[in-house]
Amino acid sequence: MDFSWFSEYHPQLWLAALTTVQLLLVSGSAGFVLAILVGFGRLSKQPFIAWFSLSYTNLIRGTPLLVQIYVLYYGLGSLFQDMPTLRDSILWPYLREGFWYVALALTLSVGGYLGEVLKSGLRAVPKGGLEAARALGMPRLLVIRRIWLPQTLYMLLPTLAGESVMLLKSTALASTVAVMDALGVANLIRNQTFLTYEPLLIIAGLYLLLAIAIEQLFKRLESRLPFRNAL
Amino acid sequence: MLPDPHATKQAVIEIADLHKRFGAHPVLQGVSFTAHQGEVVSLIGASGSGKSTLLRCMNLLEVPDSGRIVIAGEQVAFRNDRKGQTMVADPRQVERIRTRLAMVFQQFNLWPHMTVLENLIEVPVRVLGQARPQAIELAETLLAKVGIADKRHHYPAFLSGGQQQRVAIARALATRPSVMLFDEPTSALDPELAGEVLKVIRNLAQEGCTMVLVTHEMAFAREVSSKVLFLHQGRIEEVGTAQQVFESPSSERCRQFVNAQFCRA
Numbered sequence: 110m111d112f113s114w115f116s117e118y119h120p121q122l123w124l125a126a127l128t129t130v131q132l133l134l135v136s137g138s139a140g141f142v143l144a145i146l147v148g149f150g151r152l153s154k155q156p157f158i159a160w161f162s163l164s165y166t167n168l169i170r171g172t173p174l175l176v177q178i179y180v181l182y183y184g185l186g187s188l189f190q191d192m193p194t195l196r197d198s199i200l201w202p203y204l205r206e207g208f209w210y211v212a213l214a215l216t217l218s219v220g221g222y223l224g225e226v227l228k229s230g231l232r233a234v235p236k237g238g239l240e241a242a243r244a245l246g247m248p249r250l251l252v253i254r255r256i257w258l259p260q261t262l263y264m265l266l267p268t269l270a271g272e273s274v275m276l277l278k279s280t281a282l283a284s285t286v287a288v289m290d291a292l293g294v295a296n297l298i299r300n301q302t303f304l305t306y307e308p309l310l311i312i313a314g315l316y317l318l319l320a321i322a323i324e325q326l327f328k329r330l331e332s333r334l335p336f337r338n339a340l
Numbered sequence: 341m342l343p344d345p346h347a348t349k350q351a352v353i354e355i356a357d358l359h360k361r362f363g364a365h366p367v368l369q370g371v372s373f374t375a376h377q378g379e380v381v382s383l384i385g386a387s388g389s390g391k392s393t394l395l396r397c398m399n400l401l402e403v404p405d406s407g408r409i410v411i412a413g414e415q416v417a418f419r420n421d422r423k424g425q426t427m428v429a430d431p432r433q434v435e436r437i438r439t440r441l442a443m444v445f446q447q448f449n450l451w452p453h454m455t456v457l458e459n460l461i462e463v464p465v466r467v468l469g470q471a472r473p474q475a476i477e478l479a480e481t482l483l484a485k486v487g488i489a490d491k492r493h494h495y496p497a498f499l500s501g502g503q504q505q506r507v508a509i510a511r512a513l514a515t516r517p518s519v520m521l522f523d524e525p526t527s528a529l530d531p532e533l534a535g536e537v538l539k540v541i542r543n544l545a546q547e548g549c550t551m552v553l554v555t556h557e558m559a560f561a562r563e564v565s566s567k568v569l570f571l572h573q574g575r576i577e578e579v580g581t582a583q584q585v586f587e588s589p590s591s592e593r594c595r596q597f598v599n600a601q602f603c604r605a
């Protein structure tokens with residue numbers, strides 16, 4: 110085992126780890142918001158909204174994430190390339206970067222997978238409490254914000270932990286479109302040092318640590334809910 | 341001639357010619373009645389006669405197909421959607437009306453992720469715009485009144501059914517409603533737990549709280565009601581004071597129902 114490269118590359122390693130965490134946070138939170146919309150959309154009484162949400166989840170869950178990333182990065186990216194107005198706009202530096210295409214792809218993916226999870230969770234909340242809220246005069250959005258969604262999310266905390274770890278692992282696909290995330294930098298080090306295992310081992314350890322951190326965070330949250338057995 | 345006891349009292353609920361069907365099944369077929377301030381109106385009748393549906397039409401948890409509903413002087417506005425289905429014209433109005441009617445359910449329906457106190461202040465603070473300290477003060481008074489002040493920081497799951505239902509009553513009272521609606525508040529409870537809930541409702545009746553009560557507890561209905569409605573297949577078949585309905589009903593069916601209920605008890 111040869112770790113002599115570490116002292117030279119470790120600033121890049123930390124930067125890459127930061128990129129991975131940023132991808133996780135950006136697509137995690139944006140995807141979460143999207144998933145809430147999809148979850149409610151799946152339960153909508155409006156046939157078009159319900160149909161659209163279902164088609165969306167089918168599309169996302171029925172195609173490989175890597176294909177989605179390629180479609181966005183190469184497809185959308187080359188489309189943007191041909192639009193002079195975009196090229197001159199202040200958005201261009203972002204539109205050129207793989208990071209934002211991967212973030213978008215992951216967001217859409219979380220929206221599809223988590224949306225389906227949220228749909229089941231929303232459905233599992235007892236109707237009686239929602240009815241009581243309406244009967245006491247709560248407007249629809251307040252019922253959702255204060256009664257329906259909180260109970261759903263508390264109930265789903267273990268699932269959310271699992272989905273977050275899945276998302277963390279999915280971020281590694283960013284390296285396929287030249288993003289210098291954790292895996293991306295490991296590949297770079299491999300190419301430059303001709304070492305195969307050492308950089309990969311380090312990076313695997315890093316993913317593992319992040320996964321454990323996520324699990325612990327959610328465990329902490331869960332143990333703070335004194336009513337968790339009642340949900 | 342005796343003066344009409346309600347002549348000076350305001351009508352809080354006016355229902356006129358209410359119709360409601362579920363699919364092809366007519367559940368309410370022209371129900372009319374009025375509840376005045378301070379009255380306790382009991383709805384009795386066999387299972388499936390439409391008691392719950394009538395109660396749920398009052399606060400628009402169900403939208404009637406036709407008829408008139410006036411709550412505290414405000415008439416509910418309806419309109420027809422594209423398919424000709426009746427719906428409420430103004431959701432805001434419904435929310436406003438619902439804050440004047442507070443409902444207590446058979447299954448308590450407390451919010452499990454909030455403590456007892458949080459359950460009580462949620463609507464006063466978030467909907468009625470009360471200041472939090474005042475809402476807490478009122479909530480604690482009400483909890484003391486229903487006898488569970490010591491449980492205010494507990495979560496509903498840690499309370500007995502009787503305690504949960506008393507919290508639900510306090511939660512309803514905390515919105516300072518004009519009328520309390522009860523849908524079989526003791527049916528899900530063991531007799532000894534039902535007793536503590538009935539005691540709370542009896543106290544409210546004595547304080548002059550206006551109530552509409554769906555119940556199978558005939559003895560209790562006879563004791564507290566100022567008016568009793570006997571529903572049969574979506575129609576009011578008998579209406580009168582508790583004494584009239586329970587002791588000398590004009591409808592044979594009502595007489596049989598009441599007798600059967602008392603025999604069972």
Ligand SMILES: Nc1ncnc2c1ncn2[C@@H]1O[C@H](COP(=O)(O)OP(=O)(O)OP(=O)(O)O)[C@@H](O)[C@H]1O
Pocket residue numbers: 362367385386387388389390391392393394
């Ligand atoms: N949401 C609904 N959809 C379809 N049918 C319904 C619905 N709610 C009630 N019904 C039917 O309407 C009829 C009257 O129901 P309702 O609940 O008003 O009766 P009830 O007098 O309260 O009976 P119980 O004493 O059993 O509570 C019943 O036949 C019931 O099956």
Ligand SMILES: [Mg+2]
Pocket residue numbers: 391392393524
């Ligand atoms: Mg009923």
